[in-house]
Amino acid sequence: MEATIQSRFTNQKLYKVPTVRCSATTGKAASVFFPNGLGSNRADWQSMCAIINSNSAGLIPYNSSSSSSGDNTKAPMINGHDTSATLDIVPVPKLPRPLSISDLSPAPMHGSELRVAYQGVPGAYSEAAAGKAYPKCDAIPCDQFEVAFQAVELWIADRAVLPVENSLGGSIHRNYDLLLRHRLHIVGEVQLPVHHCLLALPGVRKECLTRVMSHPQALAQCEHTLTSLGLNVAREAFDDTAGAAEYVATNGLRDTAAIASSRAAELYGLEVLADGIQDDSGNVTRFVMLAREPVVPRTDRPFKTSIVFAHNGEGTSVLFKVLAAFAFRDISLTKIESRPHRSQPIRLVDDADAGTAKHFEYMFYIDFQASLAEPRAQNALAEVQEYTSFLRVLGSYPMDMTPWSSSSSSTSASSSGSSS
Numbered sequence: 342m343e344a345t346i347q348s349r350f351t352n353q354k355l356y357k358v359p360t361v362r363c364s365a366t367t368g369k370a371a372s373v374f375f376p377n378g379l380g381s382n383r384a385d386w387q388s389m390c391a392i393i394n395s396n397s398a399g400l401i402p403y404n405s406s407s408s409s410s411g412d413n414t415k416a417p418m419i420n421g422h423d424t425s426a427t428l429d430i431v432p433v434p435k436l437p438r439p440l441s442i443s444d445l446s447p448a449p450m451h452g453s454e455l456r457v458a459y460q461g462v463p464g465a466y467s468e469a470a471a472g473k474a475y476p477k478c479d480a481i482p483c484d485q486f487e488v489a490f491q492a493v494e495l496w497i498a499d500r501a502v503l504p505v506e507n508s509l510g511g512s513i514h515r516n517y518d519l520l521l522r523h524r525l526h527i528v529g530e531v532q533l534p535v536h537h538c539l540l541a542l543p544g545v546r547k548e549c550l551t552r553v554m555s556h557p558q559a560l561a562q563c564e565h566t567l568t569s570l571g572l573n574v575a576r577e578a579f580d581d582t583a584g585a586a587e588y589v590a591t592n593g594l595r596d597t598a599a600i601a602s603s604r605a606a607e608l609y610g611l612e613v614l615a616d617g618i619q620d621d622s623g624n625v626t627r628f629v630m631l632a633r634e635p636v637v638p639r640t641d642r643p644f645k646t647s648i649v650f651a652h653n654g655e656g657t658s659v660l661f662k663v664l665a666a667f668a669f670r671d672i673s674l675t676k677i678e679s680r681p682h683r684s685q686p687i688r689l690v691d692d693a694d695a696g697t698a699k700h701f702e703y704m705f706y707i708d709f710q711a712s713l714a715e716p717r718a719q720n721a722l723a724e725v726q727e728y729t730s731f732l733r734v735l736g737s738y739p740m741d742m743t744p745w746s747s748s749s750s751s752t753s754a755s756s757s758g759s760s761s
């Protein structure tokens with residue numbers, strides 16, 4: 342079966358492309374031939390959109406007979422999954438390319454004073470968190486958490502905004518480990534209600550799906566809802582939610598859906614098959630803001646302080662003593678996390694500035710509700726220092742007090758479009 346792509350501006354027929362349609366009876370995608378296999382990366386996708394827009398001959402020119410010659414029964418496969426052309430290709434706006442370890446070249450500024458690094462591509466929840474933390478900032482995508490740290494250290498960005506915990510999936514351990522390895526300071530936090538959508542190419546129905554891709558946290562946050570929607574299909578992890586949406590779009594995957602935000606659907610030309618698919622309507626992710634310099638702690642508004650400590654002596658009572666140091670001063674803890682740390686030594690510096698490498702079994706991370714400007718917090722930390730071999734304050738920063746309600750931020754799963 343073939344169809345035409347028409348110019349959006351002149352209605353002139355530009356190319357003919359074979360289409361794929363899901364069989365009404367089996368729900369399986371029919372095999373089709375696509376003349377120029379769609380590219381598998383952002384550059385290919387953008388240049389393809391440019392080709393379509395500029396009427397160049399990237400696809401088979403209309404009236405050409407070449408599509409009917411040769412083996413035209415096979416769709417190109419991406420990792421074993423069917424791809425096909427889509428008639429609903431929506432050219433994506435020119436999106437910034439994520440920074441990577443091998444390419445940390447500064448992104449152009451868009452007139453904003455503050456550049457904020459986040460992990461993922463445009464449409465990721467981390468981008469939304471950066472916008473919530475710093476409205477009107479220049480959000481800079483990075484392909485890994487590590488790169489976001491480096492971007493701030495190398496003055497390519499002024500801040501990084503990174504997820505540390507989700508109300509359903511728990512801690513994002515990688516960022517706890519990176520907080521320890523890098524020298525940045527936590528200067529704030531934002532809580533972001535996370536409202537997931539099931540996205541697919543236009544015209545694709547739920548019955549056609551053999552795979553759902555997303556960030557592992559997002560897959561975990563939607564596990565039960567996917568099952569209740571009858572989607573007992575393969576799950577595939579991706580670096581970030583919006584990246585999964587982009588991958589489905591750029592590769593024309595009609596048997597794969599992505600879990601991502603509605604903004605990702607708009608950016609990558611996907612349709613929302615189901616809305617609010619997170620297992621808990623109160624799904625929230627906590628992000629921290631990082632900077633090269635700490636904020637000056639204050640007492641005129643609620644502050645939180647984050648610390649990390651370790652102890653390499655004998656005995657199990659250290660943790661008990663540390664917790665008591667806060668309890669006796671009526672300081673509430675909002676988080677305690679332990680991370681195994683045997684393989685990486687920490688360099689400890691003594692009063693004579695002599696460094697020694699020490700191995701610790703575990704690192705303990707604690708967040709408590711007090712400002713470092715408060716004497717009770719300073720006294721608690723002085724006591725903690727006595728019991729431990731290593732103590733570092735990761736930051737003392739204003740708490741995110743924004744009220745949000747689960748009913749306004751997300752709703753229970755509902756299906757829309759052609760998914761029924």
Ligand SMILES: O=C(O)C(=O)C[C@]1(C(=O)O)C=C[C@@H](O)C=C1
Pocket residue numbers: 460461464465466467468504507513535556558559580581582583626
């Ligand atoms: O993939 C994204 O969109 C992200 O911003 C990452 C991330 C995470 O790491 O937890 C952020 C919020 C959601 O919990 C799901 C994924």
